[in-house]
Amino acid sequence: MSHRLIKSALKPFLLLVALVSFSVTAVSFAQQANADSSDKPQYSAVYKEAKKHLGTSYVYGATGPTHFDCSGFTKYVYKKSIGKAIPRTAQAQYRGTKKVSKSHVKKGDLVYFGSSTFGISHVGMYIGNGKMIDSQNRGVVTEKVYAPWWHVVGFSRPATLSYD
Template structure:
């Protein structure tokens, strides 16, 4: 039960201890420069911009928290059934280097003093979609911002088809 609460409460973006990122996020990734178009995950995520934040939420009608948004988008775009918490998601798929990130990859952050306390979906050009915190809406933000860049902890690529 404690792990479930930790995963669900991890979507709030509050001041926190920072985890050192192995490499800085600067410019487009090498992999992204060779890709054309957006992934289905990125397209689905962008389509949900403006939906209200709701703790524990996992639908456009009811609102989203960060992990609920990712679960919803992964299922709609790829038929993937992801774990519901950020911590469990951090073990799903394959970890990729920051310079190999592609639209559709999951972006993990430390926003509460825990390495995997927030998640979003990378949509290209150093931007990601996420459900930030109570009172906010699903939005696009820059990985290069002074808030997000030092909090980036990991990037993971999801499998290509349903499991």
């Protein structure tokens, strides 16, 4: 067989090998992208757990599930819904989680209230549209973040959540 004949017979085979390799690589990248997004905990799980406790009574120092204080509620919701442990008190939750700016706040982030970032006295979970779910003297409720009785001092992200 001549060198030219071998070369011309080899071209379609090499093209087929290249196409198969490209297809396998593309499928692998697509699977990895899907795995990356599904590896993130879902906001819907966190929100669903929080909503289950609407109306639960407030008791100072309580960590649930029959009574909550503000930080006991956020701690319980994150642990129960996605297995994420966060510190016990509102001040410690602020110190121990990643800070985010008001312009980058997302559903599931925590919002803190008080006199300053050194004097945090309350925490709630942001649920979108300027609202939060929190435990306060009326129990676990949904309310506006920017209300006359609250002074927002910061936001944090206890976990990176997926919003699918």
